[in-house]
Amino acid sequence: MDENDKPKRQEVIETEVTMGTVHSAAIEPYRVRLFVEDEIVRDAEITVGLNHRGIERIMEGLPVEKANSLTEKICGICSNSHIWNSVLVAEKGLGIEIPERASYIRIIMGELERLHSHFLYLAHGNEVLGHETFAMRLFYIRETVMELLRMIGGNRVQYGVSIIGGVRPRCELDLMRIQKISEGMDLIEQKITEFADRFVSDPMIMSRITGVGVLTKKDALRLAATGPTLRSTGVDLDLRRDMEIYDPFEFDVITQEDGDVKSNLLMRVLEIPESIKIIRQALKNLPSGPITDRSWEMQDTGIIKSYIEVPRGKLLHSYALEEGRVRGSIVRTPSITNIGAMQQACIGNHISDAQLAIVQCDPCFTCTDRAIKITQIQI
Amino acid sequence: MSLKSYSRARAVHAMLVYTGGCNGCDIEIVNAVFSPKFDAEQYKIFLTWNPREADVLIVTGPVTKHNEKPLKEIYDAIPEPKAVIAVGACALMGGVYKNIHGDIPSEEIAGPVDQVIPVDAKVPGCAVRPEDLLAGAVAALPLLLDAK
Numbered sequence: 001m002d003e004n005d006k007p008k009r010q011e012v013i014e015t016e017v018t019m020g021t022v023h024s025a026a027i028e029p030y031r032v033r034l035f036v037e038d039e040i041v042r043d044a045e046i047t048v049g050l051n052h053r054g055i056e057r058i059m060e061g062l063p064v065e066k067a068n069s070l071t072e073k074i075c076g077i078c079s080n081s082h083i084w085n086s087v088l089v090a091e092k093g094l095g096i097e098i099p100e101r102a103s104y105i106r107i108i109m110g111e112l113e114r115l116h117s118h119f120l121y122l123a124h125g126n127e128v129l130g131h132e133t134f135a136m137r138l139f140y141i142r143e144t145v146m147e148l149l150r151m152i153g154g155n156r157v158q159y160g161v162s163i164i165g166g167v168r169p170r171c172e173l174d175l176m177r178i179q180k181i182s183e184g185m186d187l188i189e190q191k192i193t194e195f196a197d198r199f200v201s202d203p204m205i206m207s208r209i210t211g212v213g214v215l216t217k218k219d220a221l222r223l224a225a226t227g228p229t230l231r232s233t234g235v236d237l238d239l240r241r242d243m244e245i246y247d248p249f250e251f252d253v254i255t256q257e258d259g260d261v262k263s264n265l266l267m268r269v270l271e272i273p274e275s276i277k278i279i280r281q282a283l284k285n286l287p288s289g290p291i292t293d294r295s296w297e298m299q300d301t302g303i304i305k306s307y308i309e310v311p312r313g314k315l316l317h318s319y320a321l322e323e324g325r326v327r328g329s330i331v332r333t334p335s336i337t338n339i340g341a342m343q344q345a346c347i348g349n350h351i352s353d354a355q356l357a358i359v360q361c362d363p364c365f366t367c368t369d370r371a372i373k374i375t376q377i378q379i
Numbered sequence: 380m381s382l383k384s385y386s387r388a389r390a391v392h393a394m395l396v397y398t399g400g401c402n403g404c405d406i407e408i409v410n411a412v413f414s415p416k417f418d419a420e421q422y423k424i425f426l427t428w429n430p431r432e433a434d435v436l437i438v439t440g441p442v443t444k445h446n447e448k449p450l451k452e453i454y455d456a457i458p459e460p461k462a463v464i465a466v467g468a469c470a471l472m473g474g475v476y477k478n479i480h481g482d483i484p485s486e487e488i489a490g491p492v493d494q495v496i497p498v499d500a501k502v503p504g505c506a507v508r509p510e511d512l513l514a515g516a517v518a519a520l521p522l523l524l525d526a527k
Binding site: 021022023027028029049050051052053054055058062066070073074075076077079120135136139140142143146155156157158364366 | 395396397398399400401402403404405406407409410413414415416428440441443445446449453474475476479480485486487488505506508
């Protein structure tokens with residue numbers, strides 16, 4: 001080959017590295033295209049749609065309570081959030097006031113779910129960054145939460161706690177259950193404190209995750225990131241403060257500044273004690289009285305929307321009621337709005353860190369596979 | 380017991396393929412293998428993500444049409460002898476996604492796992508319990524160990 005024929009360094013062509021649809025690094029089926037130049041990711045593209053089961057379409061025309069149970073099957077991680085929000089839509093439309101005790105039990109379930117989701121995130125994150133001991137340790141702590149969820153809901157994944165008008169009778173918190181939950185909270189608090197000490201004082205882990213997968217505040221806002229992913233860039237936005245149901249509780253909203261993997265992991269570590277704080281307050285001030293009020297009447301409504309804050313961010317459920325049946329259902333999950341953030345977080349990293357950058361945005365591709373319409377916003 | 384089955388029984392590698400369920404069974408399986416509470420690794424069952432290395436294929440989810448081809452390809456890539464365990468209500472009969480609309484055929488779901496690839500053991504549950512999964516894995520083991 002002649003010396004002049006060799007491509008010059010500036011002309012090195014971008015190489016495409018694809019992962020998926022089933023790939024060892026990504027547990028769930030999705031497709032990532034990384035455009036790489038000198039092993040640095042210049043652009044990333046995530047394709048979803050492999051898990052699309054068309055839940056909104058199946059919900060069309062179902063009786064409302066059946067549809068509510070079906071929303072639980074959207075996601076196995078935040079199943080309680082889906083049924084909770086779906087029930088809230090019907091309650092908002094029909095003007096139902098739920099008993100105070102029921103709303104406290106819903107909050108306890110919601111926060112327990114946040115705990116198990118955050119532990120799963122931390123365990124998965126540690127596994128991806130290569131520290132299997134921490135991952136196993138976190139899975140072990142998570143088992144405590146799973147046992148509590150199973151005790152209240154009767155199942156480890158699909159709890160089915162909320163129904164229109166309150167919570168299911170089997171989810172009543174008697175004295176034994178309250179005792180067990182508070183014991184579990186003590187145990188988790190002790191374990192997470194120990195974990196946090198070891199985690200932040202480990203120089204190897206800290207150097208591995210600092211400055212990797214940086215998402216700037218401007219990008220996070222431009223790409224409509226939500227939940228902890230947005231809060232980790234320094235934006236103080238938590239829908240729980242706006243939800244009426246959370247008014248009696250005192251808690252802090254955690255924010256971090258850097259938007260990298262370190263601040264995302266620390267976000268979760270610091271949010272866990274806040275959830276424990278809320279659960280303790282709810283157990284202490286648990287009002288007495290009935291937990292279900294089934295004296296409501298069905299009527300037709302227009303399209304109703306309900307937003308709540310779930311472990312991953314802001315969740316929307318919306319549908320109209322017609323003769324007790326669901327019409328025009330829309331579900332907008334937090335992970336779908338975080339896809340843009342995932343792509344952005346990959347850019348500028350070494351290719352071996354790309355998976356870590358995706359995982360830091362807490363992906364859940366069962367939630368993500370919704371039909372979407374994208375509109376550009378100006379900031 | 381031949382040397383082959385003796386050594387096979389000491390390193391059973393299971394591959395998990397997720398074909399469009401709700402994630403619940405997946406996490407429970409990873410939990411069953413990884414978490415110190417259930418810890419399938421003490422029975423020498425390891426989780427792998429490489430089909431060429433795997434002995435057991437664990438399938439969850441109702442197999443959406445997009446996932447049908449990858450699932451078949453993965454099944455073909457696993458060397459003989461192999462066993463397939465279908466896990467969870469969706470993998471066994473399509474779950475709510477296939478059945479809740481009655482007789483109307485679903486446009487998204489290609490059918491339960493046994494319509495796509497042959498299934499050796501079935502583990503029911505929505506979501507499956509880690510204990511049940513361990514029992515299912517034990518039921519599929521003779522297929523691997525007795526094979527020549």
